Amino acid sequence: MANRQLQVALIKGDGIGIDVTEAAISIVDAALKKKSAVRLHYHEIHAGAGYFRQTGQDIEPGGEAAAGQADAIYLGAIGLPEVRHADGTEISPHLRLRDRYQLYAGVRPVRAYPNGPQRLADPRARDIDLVILRESTEGLFYSAAVHGRSQVIDDREVRDVLRITRGTTEKLHRFGFELARKRKRRGSRGMLTCVDKANVFTSMAFFRQIYDEIAPDYPDIQTGYNYVDAQALDFIRRPWDFDVLVTENMFGDILSDLAGGLVGGMGMAACAEIGDETGLFQPAHGSAPDIMGEDKANPLAAVLSGALMLDYLADKADDATLAAAASLIEDAVYRGFVEQRLRPVEFGGDMGTRAITNALADLL
Ligand SMILES: NC(=O)c1ccc[n+]([C@@H]2O[C@H](COP(=O)([O-])OP(=O)(O)OC[C@H]3O[C@@H](n4cnc5c(N)ncnc54)[C@H](O)[C@@H]3O)[C@@H](O)[C@H]2O)c1
Numbered sequence: 001m002a003n004r005q006l007q008v009a010l011i012k013g014d015g016i017g018i019d020v021t022e023a024a025i026s027i028v029d030a031a032l033k034k035k036s037a038v039r040l041h042y043h044e045i046h047a048g049a050g051y052f053r054q055t056g057q058d059i060e061p062g063g064e065a066a067a068g069q070a071d072a073i074y075l076g077a078i079g080l081p082e083v084r085h086a087d088g089t090e091i092s093p094h095l096r097l098r099d100r101y102q103l104y105a106g107v108r109p110v111r112a113y114p115n116g117p118q119r120l121a122d123p124r125a126r127d128i129d130l131v132i133l134r135e136s137t138e139g140l141f142y143s144a145a146v147h148g149r150s151q152v153i154d155d156r157e158v159r160d161v162l163r164i165t166r167g168t169t170e171k172l173h174r175f176g177f178e179l180a181r182k183r184k185r186r187g188s189r190g191m192l193t194c195v196d197k198a199n200v201f202t203s204m205a206f207f208r209q210i211y212d213e214i215a216p217d218y219p220d221i222q223t224g225y226n227y228v229d230a231q232a233l234d235f236i237r238r239p240w241d242f243d244v245l246v247t248e249n250m251f252g253d254i255l256s257d258l259a260g261g262l263v264g265g266m267g268m269a270a271c272a273e274i275g276d277e278t279g280l281f282q283p284a285h286g287s288a289p290d291i292m293g294e295d296k297a298n299p300l301a302a303v304l305s306g307a308l309m310l311d312y313l314a315d316k317a318d319d320a321t322l323a324a325a326a327s328l329i330e331d332a333v334y335r336g337f338v339e340q341r342l343r344p345v346e347f348g349g350d351m352g353t354r355a356i357t358n359a360l361a362d363l364l
Pocket residue numbers: 016020076077078079080081090094265266267268282283284285286287288289290291296297298299301346
């Protein structure tokens with residue numbers, strides 16, 4: 001498998017999604033070339049709010065199926081606040097991709113970079129290096145509007161269901177323990193914290209029960225629990241004490257923005273959504289209409305999501321040169337901050353999307 005060409009479905013989407021995707025792909029390709037690794041073949045799929053405005057459809061015909069045929073899906077950002085369905089919700093075909101391909105493991109690394117913005121005064125904030133593992137197919141998002149599962153009782157009441165299943169939760173917790181183990185081999189502390197609300201909700205007690213059932217299979221990994229409200233507090237009080245945290249979909253959605261904010265802003269927040277068959281890689285931010293078309297977007301979240309994709313493809317294709325290209329990108333970003341050669345406008349610096357991309361290409 002090592003020498004075959006790998007296929008990536010590419011959805012640039014809307015707003016800054018288009019710019020940061022182009023930046024990420026150029027860096028991914030440069031890193032692959034540097035490591036003499038296989039080239040990726042990109043198959044572009046049109047989708048998003050702009051596409052909806054033109055055609056009345058949120059993704060091109062056959063686009064959902066085509067995305068699943070690739071080895072991985074890369075997405076920029078989707079949505080424009082002024083483009084909506086009749087019920088007031090936004091254009092979100094990517095939520096259907098998550099559902100269709102059961103991309104249950106949402107991986108969101110949060111890392112403090114030297115000379116990067118530090119939002120907390122405590123000097124230990126320099127050591128923040130954690131991963132939020134957000135379940136991404138069920139939980140409260142099971143009822144996300146795009147799935148049409150909300151129960152509209154009448155004009156005075158609407159119900160959304162929070163769903164936890166054994167099958168998905170077992171796979172999620174195993175993924176979390178394996179991730180903690182992989183990070184431990186690279187020098188992290190080897191800890192998986194279960195973040196829930198088991199004191200109040202039966203579904204969350206079930207989530208924790210399954211965590212407890214799986215934990216004995218990983219005696220080398222430290223375990224711990226936190227209620228989600230306490231976790232929000234601890235992300236301000238002592239975020240440097242955490243390694244990998246596993247949580248329900250909605251909790252993970254909110255906590256990952258909070259944690260992303262601790263180390264800068266959305267422009268650093270990379271994301272992978274992984275299922276049994278494929279993975280979707282995207283920056284965690286949206287289309288940022290307030291800065292689109294101004295060359296101000298920080299492309300690093302998109303670039304780091306590209307590195308997550310290479311790491312995933314390395315395992316999938318059993319090809320270590322892809323993992324080496326991923327490390328090359330991560331090291332270049334780190335060194336770029338150490339040497340102050342990466343100064344995003346987002347953090348008060350003087351470098352826009354193109355300047356950051358060019359500097360990173362030099363660093364590679
Ligand atoms: N996965 C996705 O595609 C996704 C995720 C979130 C929001 N959205 C959509 O994006 C649109 C805008 O949503 P929003 O404003 O709530 O969130 P957003 O992430 O687009 O922007 C939030 C803030 O962060 C800033 N920001 C975001 N990414 C940045 C980057 N790379 N560099 C510099 N600054 C950056 C923006 O300028 C803005 O001030 C909406 O239509 C929303 O539905 C899509």
